[in-house]
Amino acid sequence: MRRHLLTTAGALGLGLLLAGSAQAQDLNLGGTYSITGKDKSGRFRGTATLTQDADARVTGDLQLEYLRWSWSSFSYAPSGARGSARLDAQLRGQTLRGRRYTTTGLSNVLTGLDNAESFQITYGVALDAPNAHGSRVKSVGGRFDGDRGQDSLRDHRPSAPTPPPPPAGNDRIELPARLLAVPGAPEEGRQAFTVRVDGSAASLSIAGPGRLLRAGAPVSGALQLQPGTHRLELEGTGDGRVTVSLRRGSAEVTRATSESAVERLYAILWGYQGTEIDYLEGDVAKTLRNVLPHLPGYALIEDGASFDQRKIEDALKDPTNPRRVVNDWCVSREDLFRYLRRGTLRGIAWGSHGFMEPFPGCPDEELDLFESRVWTAPPSGPRTTDKKTFVREWRDALAASVRTHGPLDFALMHSCCTGAIGSYRDEVWNYTDATTKSRARTVLGDPLPTHDRLRYRSFDALQPQARYLKTYVGPSYYGYHDVNWTHIRNSLEPSR
Secondary structure, eight states, X not given: OOOOOOOHHHHHHHHHHHHHHHHHHTOOOOEEEEEEEEETTEEEEEEEEEEEOTTOEEEEEEXXXXXXXXXXXXXXXEEEEEEEEEEEEEEETTEEEEEEEEXXXXXXXXXXXXXXXXXXXXXXXXXXXXXXXXXXXXXXXXXXXXXXXXXXXXXXXXXXXXXXXXXXXXXXXXXXXXXXXXXXXXXXGOEEEEEEEOSSOXXXXXXXXXXXXXXXXXXXXXXXXXXXXXXXXXXXXXXXXXXXXXXXXXXXEEEEXXXXXXXXXXXXXXXXXXXXXXXXXXXXXXXXXXXXXXSTTOEEEEOGGGOOHHHHHHHHHOOSOSEEEEEESSOXXXXXXXXXXXXXXXXXXXXXXXXXXXXXXXXXXXXXXXXEEEEOOOTTOTTSOOOEEEHHHHHHHHHHXXXXXXXXXXXXXXXXXXXXXXXXXXXXXXXXXXXXHHHHHHHHOSSOOOGGGSEEEOGGGGGGGEEEEEOOBSOOOTTSTTOOHHHHHHHOOTTO
């Protein structure tokens, strides 16, 4: 009979292995990472955003900035070239198996990945002690394309903290892991939660940057709850930890915590395009390519060519990552002011047709004051017009974001006449609202005054609200070759 002896060291090693396997089963790779590596185009660095579903399927978007060797500094520096890739894999234990796709802008997003270049991957997940963000994931990565490709994802920032285990006893507070604070529209961050009171009545109280609501009404002071299950609401009001406690008399019987964060939102918005709609896909791709890689840790939210606003609305309700970039391909007037009134904008890029005219319904003494305005688009698509939105409306709405985060990093108003009437001066009255134009003839005379006898107010009025503002005198051009992306990139302070 053969005996197998397990040494102390062997037992310890087996224990660690089993513990590691148990931990791996609970792994969630969802969140953001910094990434370094190489492919056939060269070395790169950048950011990666991974999403993991309940079946441990992991998908990821990689935004890459290519590097080249600088002999002057004896180090790698950005070459100016950029790229993107996508992961689609299955997590088993501490191994990620699937494919890595080389994506080429938005065309692969719109048409699927069937025609994209791809490689089979087997990436390992290395674990360590929890980092500053509470993640045990030290790195994710491996090789692809033979020895020509390599990805190394590090600095994991989880998409949401792991909720604490339920407390002992029968009293329960079940909070969402994260809360979203939207100062201009607090109801946008509102989330439901439940409280179970067992045995006898108890009082519920809240501490930290959050607000408790019952049946939609804010609760002031402690809330008295009778035995049973109660459905309440909670919304974030700032950055920090929110604690909800249940007490009987002076004794705390249970508590739960959640992390609240104020939304930081960059908005890339597209209004009425007219016959120039053929430029839309390219202009969207160019804007994202020049902005998104410079916002590490920010999640992209968009509707795409489906123009399905529900995709954006659902994603904005998700508090997992309060730092996001919304790219809305078809913005109605209602959509526009819903974004502006959130009070959380850090930067905005707007693209549509525009012009100047007196503000509809203005008093008679303002009929000679031409104000820049831009067109939104109906939900059906940006080929046709929706409504005009004027400088004064933008300025008033943006004030909420300035109160929350200070001046925007940038405001790009890429529409004709957002800076001045310019070469359209001889057509100055051609696109004025018919009712306004009729009033002007009565008040100002017929023929109407020429351009040099009129006053003007442009989107330059937003100057105090943005650290970098770009408007256009006369025409702006589809194709976006008239945009200085360096100025916009230099304005970005995503961590602020």
